[in-house]
Amino acid sequence: MSKLQSPRGTADLMPEDMAGHRHVIDTAKSCAGVFGFEEMATPIFEFTDVFARPLGESSDVVTKETYSFTDRGGEGLTLRPEGTAGVVRALISAGLTQTLPQKFYYQGPMFRYERPQKGRMRQFHQVGVELLGPTSPMADAEVIALGAMMLDQLGVLASCRLHLNSLGDAECRAAYRSALVAFLSGVKDQLSEDSQRRLDTNPLRILDSKDEGDRALIADAPLLGDYLNEASTAHIERVMEQLAAAGVAFERDPKLVRGLDYYCHTAFEFITSDLGAQGTVLGGGRYDGLAETLGGPNVAGVGWAAGVERLALLSGQAPRLDAPLVLIALPDAEGQMSTETQLFALANQLRQRGIRVEMPFSGNLGKQLKRADKLGARYVGIFGADEAAQKALVLRDMQDGSQTNLGLDAAVDHLSTLFQDQS
């Protein structure tokens, strides 16, 4: 086994992996397009503040999961751990806050310093969408419907459940938070070690604890739903109504809390049971305060991100290259390889018409036919001394072994139609 390895938590995308990856990205992009989301990209690193401020100084993502460094000019930079903050920053930078709404789709690598396990890497990839401007619940519903369509087209929706919750606006979220902290502080001694720590850093997260003891305590805790004000209740009800109308199945999950500070109102996750502990396949929510936190104007927003690796693991087979035409050159009458040069010219003409053509680089006829078989070729063209004399190409059908002669003049047109019919 070689000692040469990529750094921990990173992985090469070899062709078979890349096919699955590409399939997810292409599907996401085409679904986004139907909803009017156009692709954009932001830098892979930003000034550290871009992530530190909106994500919450104390959030785990910022305190222990970022790849941060100082560059040669002394700037504090951070490899992006998620996409939303960068997109909103770009919106503000470009002055697009004057021309709302804006709908963006993006895709690319993200970086989090974590212990890797299945479906969790230090460099991983996300596809995401952001809908900026509208405060309407329909924006939430639109974004969720888009996510559901993408998952459906990838064949993973059926094994996912959509969990939906409202975190309320800033006002009722704060009220609930203090009520929860008050309750939990009373039983602090009985909480798990992790949850005692979370009481300070992210108390809402305790609702989602996997510790048995915690779960029992939480059963009596105040519910977020009881603290929602009228506006917040109306908002989430409207979202649920529209999702139902669009045929998107969901379940209200009062314990769903997202880890990043900037979320408000609608929060949602599509969760699968097929990926061990890393069940969240797509997650997002509304983040109305984010733009202001970054120092921009007040711009509402809602969006989600989905893990490309996780989706690729779930969605199975992805399209690969078409079966090729294999052209085999044999020595001409003088024992030279002028045949190869003629075939190369033919290959190029066919390639210009979009046909995949392979010419083995060496080997006798037997070897090259074997190679053609491995490449999955249905048709093989053979061209040697006899064929050169007749100005013809032997076309072999690998399925039944039959062979026909094809005049060189007609070869390009004939093979073009043959391969177009095939696909």
Place this chain on the structure above:
RNA sequence: GCGGGUGUAGCUCAGUUGGUUAGAGCGCCAGAUUGUGGCUUUGGAGGUCGCCGGUUCAAAUCCGGUCACUCGCCCCA
């Protein structure tokens, strides 16, 4: 950062109570077949047994450490 599991050929894996030259299947290369693939058959290449140290006459095997991968916790896509 914390716990569990696993490291033997390119891949999937055997390898007995420690014993002499470490195996199989698949894959790869070549011959049988110098202009005809798949099937068959014969042969071949490919291994610091993750790494370092220890115990022993003797270590892939036992012990310690370390690294990597993996599963779970934390957190999240």
